[in-house]
Amino acid sequence: MDRIMQIVRKEWAEVFRNRLVLFSVAFLPLMLTALPLVILGAVGSGGGMDEMMASDLPGEFGQVCAGLDGADCSQYFLLSQFMLMFMLIPLVIPSTIASYSIVGEKTTRTLEPILATPITTLEFLLGKSLAAFAPGVLATWLGFGVFTTGALLMGVGEAVIGRILSPLWLLAVLVVGPLLAVMSVCVAIMVSSRVRDPRVAEQISVLVILPMLGLFFGQISGLIYINEKMIIWMAAGLVVLDTGLLAFATHLFQRESILTRWK
């Protein structure tokens, strides 16, 4: 565990001195947290919420709105569109950090001295993964906390806040988010182990967000409706996927190939 934490600390010391990485890690959660609040403020100040009728909302949403009045239901509908954004943060931030992790060591020629130490492959990869995983998950949770507090301060009703803190949202943010982060880290580590250029690693790794963007656009276009059942299935699927990806990423990291093929 000690060696894992050393890798994590070193990784953060290196990564967070890189302004570009720091910017991408800080900017995304800020933007995705501020955006729904800004939209909420803009729509609310224009009286748009009152004008929006329950009949304007997708049929499936009616069940969710049970017990909410028209304005609350509209507010909740608007805010729920951003739930997937909180699943985007744990995909993007770990991907940005992890994609650089192995290929970065290759380009700076620091990989060989590290692998020459008694560290095991598992310790090395866990350290790298944890260093990428933790900021993504923490930023997601922090963003969600700010978002909820901001919504409360902006006069969103307690009933709507209650819905935001419902099992659906909590499952999405507290369980699916970390599982997505694990997936993102595994993909980025695999890519980073195989490519020779940090930019290529980042560009390929970030493709991991495509399914989530698909879900997001499906949701806002009314084709997909995110409910508890879907989130539970998503979590279960991710557990299986992450297990496979972890094993595969460890298998793909061949100390020898990386050292001997890299010139």
Place this chain on the structure above:
Amino acid sequence: MTAAIQTTNLCRVFGALAAVDSLTVSIERGEVFGFLGPNGAGKTTTIRMLAALIAPSAGSASVAGYKLGKDDQQIRSRVGILTESPGLYDNLSAERNLAFFGRLYRVPDLESQVDRYLKLLGLWGRRQDPAATLSRGMRQKLAIARALLHEPEILFLDEPTSGLDPEAARLVREFIAELKQAGRTIFLCTHNLEEADRLCDRVAVFNSQLVAVDTPAALRYRLFGRKVVFHLLSMQPVFKEIASAFDFVQNVQVFENKLIVTLEDPEKKNPELVRALVSAGAHIQFIGEIKRSLEDIYMQLLETNRGTEAAGDINGKNKTVVEEKHG
């Protein structure tokens, strides 16, 4: 006492290429062993195998008393390696670079150990500076400090002075000499033959296979014999005849007023030769030994090896590997 490094028919193949072919060598504890060879000879591959970074394709080896392939983690914790490039974290300070690696090796009393090596290598004043701001020589010294931090039993140095300016190279060489005095086992890969001659107890000439291994002096003798030059006031034909008459004299050449004699054991035989020449009327101004450089030895061995290899290819035979060990 077991050897520090013992390899038996160690091989490493990359596809169809045999980078290291049947390397059998034994390196004693406290020995500085030079590993010489042209680019692409397989020197770095050998170091990587012995440092348990890559696995051999065949053969066996023990390093620091541990079996390669079985006790790799133990081996890695007991050897230090200076890789071809320093491989430092540019954004981290010199001190932090060392501390990070020290923790991976679980170095006890790390702080004082880091301070010790920073001072020893003259980096104390720059300890807080990011590695990126250090000169090439300082970076190399920092990498050496990193390789030594956990007090390894065996130190692998891959081209330690490569690319350094003469002053920095000298500093690094002096430090290696200090390590030698301290009794460290050092496996030194270098292209700098003068450096190898000065620092190494034994050298191996390697070109995928072991061409020769011995002390520089023994290799010199084996390839060129020992030559003593007699500077005479004037040369007479009889002097060459007198020198050639001795059994221990292998060859005599005359060049201007110099008599160049190839002989065995000049320390013992020279007085006899000197007496005979003086009796014949020779006025000897001074006597010296012609010392061939390690570069001459290296070139000669490689040329012979290439010739044997070519002949082997034509005849479909394997080349001969010359290996001798002089106690």
